[in-house]
Amino acid sequence: xxxxxxxxxPTGATASLHIANFRWLxxxxxxxxxxxxxxQVVIGWVVYDITGSGTILGGVNGIRSVAMLGLGxxxxxxxxxxxxxxxxxxxxxxxxxxxxxxxxxIEFDLIEIWHLFAFMFIFGVAQVIDNxxxxxxxxxxxxxxxxxxxxxLNTAAxxxxxxxxxxxxxxxxxxxxxxxxxxxxxxxxxxxxMTRYMIKFPPRExxxxxxxxxxxxxxxxxxxxxxxxxxxxxxxxxxxPMLLIPVFTALLPIYTKDVYGSGSGTLGLLxxxxxxxxxxxxxxxxxxxxxxxxxxxxxxxxxxxAAGLFGFSYTTSAWQGIALMYxxxxxxxxxxxxxxxxxxxxxxxxxxxxxxxxxxxGFGLMPLGALVAGVGSDLIGPQSITRVMAxxxxxxGLLLxxxxxxxxxxxxxxxxxxxxxxxxxxxxxxxxxxxxx
Numbered sequence: 334x335x336x337x338x339x340x341x342x343p344t345g346a347t348a349s350l351h352i353a354n355f356r357w358l359x360x361x362x363x364x365x366x367x368x369x370x371x372x373q374v375v376i377g378w379v380v381y382d383i384t385g386s387g388t389i390l391g392g393v394n395g396i397r398s399v400a401m402l403g404l405g406x407x408x409x410x411x412x413x414x415x416x417x418x419x420x421x422x423x424x425x426x427x428x429x430x431x432x433x434x435x436x437x438x439i440e441f442d443l444i445e446i447w448h449l450f451a452f453m454f455i456f457g458v459a460q461v462i463d464n465x466x467x468x469x470x471x472x473x474x475x476x477x478x479x480x481x482x483x484x485x486l487n488t489a490a491x492x493x494x495x496x497x498x499x500x501x502x503x504x505x506x507x508x509x510x511x512x513x514x515x516x517x518x519x520x521x522x523x524x525x526x527m528t529r530y531m532i533k534f535p536p537r538e539x540x541x542x543x544x545x546x547x548x549x550x551x552x553x554x555x556x557x558x559x560x561x562x563x564x565x566x567x568x569x570x571x572x573x574p575m576l577l578i579p580v581f582t583a584l585l586p587i588y589t590k591d592v593y594g595s596g597s598g599t600l601g602l603l604x605x606x607x608x609x610x611x612x613x614x615x616x617x618x619x620x621x622x623x624x625x626x627x628x629x630x631x632x633x634x635x636x637x638x639a640a641g642l643f644g645f646s647y648t649t650s651a652w653q654g655i656a657l658m659y660x661x662x663x664x665x666x667x668x669x670x671x672x673x674x675x676x677x678x679x680x681x682x683x684x685x686x687x688x689x690x691x692x693x694x695g696f697g698l699m700p701l702g703a704l705v706a707g708v709g710s711d712l713i714g715p716q717s718i719t720r721v722m723a724x725x726x727x728x729x730g731l732l733l734x735x736x737x738x739x740x741x742x743x744x745x746x747x748x749x750x751x752x753x754x755x756x757x758x759x760x761x762x763x764x765x766x767x768x769x770x
Contacts, residue, residue: 347619349483354474354532359490361528362467365425367494368432368521372456374502374604375514377586378597379439380449388708389446390583396454417466418534424463425526429519431455436515472677474532481674481745485619489612506597553684562751563688565739566676569631571698573638573668576726577661579702580642580719581607587715593651606655610662617663618670627671628743632734634668637661639727646719678748681755 349355380390438444475483505514557563589600641661648654680688709718
């Protein structure tokens with residue numbers, strides 16, 4: 334992470350965008366995230382339209398967990414060792430080709446259910462590499478003091494495409510069909526590759542090549558287990574992907590068709606409302622500056638997230654659902670952004686890729702949560718399974734608020750001090766090691 338005199342740094346909600354390298358990363362995030370959110374709407378619609386099965390819909394989303402849970406930890410070791418720029422370009426180009434291939438299958442009426450399962454698995458493999466890359470680079474390209482702002486802006490980029498991408502997909506589906514929207518996704522990944530090519534990466538500390546992959550992975554896991562704050566925030570990061578976000582990924586097509594009696598346009602509006610709320614939440618966090626009580630903020634956001642989805646389960650019209658999706662989108666991003674900021678600031682630079690990939694295990698559990706939500710919707714209905722999952726998350730939030738002062742009292746200033754101390758210690762160890770060689 335770059336070190337700069339804090340007095341010379343830009344200020345304001347868009348401070349990190351004054352740094353050219355971060356601007357290119359931010360634009361790349363916009364394009365790649367747009368493709369992902371368009372894909373979510375189209376995949377969900379195609380699967381449920383073909384099968385009418387919530388279980389299969391949850392299964393298609395769940396197949397990503399195989400890649401995320403199986404490959405996620407190793408992806409972090411990979412990220413810490415290789416040329417990041419080449420890897421980012423390769424991932425973007427691969428996703429472009431993957432989306433174009435799916436578009437051709439649909440266009441020539443060759444699509445089968447197994448193609449959709451295969452697509453989601455392969456997409457999960459690419460995602461398990463791309464997400465730790467983006468998380469790591471956010472902290473590499475900006476000074477430490479701007480890290481919370483940069484992460485918030487990157488999240489705002491993803492949320493803005495979550496607001497616009499699904500709405501565009503919902504509008505494009507009746508106009509150009511599923512194949513056309515997949516071609517549009519391929520174009521978004523092409524633009525992401527072009528912006529990532531423009532980034533000039535600073536030198537960074539890399540894992541020594543003499544360490545085996547398993548030893549490198551063990552080093553990252555050992556740090557997480559032994560660091561109280563890192564361990565706590567990582568476990569908290571698992572709650573929304575397991576219990577709350579699956580409602581977004583698996584159940585919205587079912588609410589759209591079976592509860593509201595609407596079409597793909599309404600599905601796009603529901604997902605766009607989540608994105609618009611998320612964008613608002615991310616910009617809110619970006620403008621918070623040095624607000625210190627981030628641990629308490631995280632718990633409040635978790636409770637609001639759960640309450641919003643619990644209320645959503647009682648809606649009877651699309652407009653009620655859209656309004657509550659905005660609320661939950663705001664709370665979701667406030668929670669995830671605060672959690673990621675606090676977690677990353679408890680990790681030394683040299684371990685960030687590995688810890689980020691371990692953090693992805695939570696999102697690897699998200700498709701499994703989507704499978705549970707899909708099966709539950711078939712057994713007890715989408716509203717009832719939503720109440721069960723949101724109620725469980727809310728109960729966890731209340732328990733943490735009452736019995737976990739390590740979270741409730743966590744402060745941003747303390748995390749910044751921890752980060753500085755960890756990197757100072759790592760530099761001293763490296764200097765001593767080099768002197769012996």
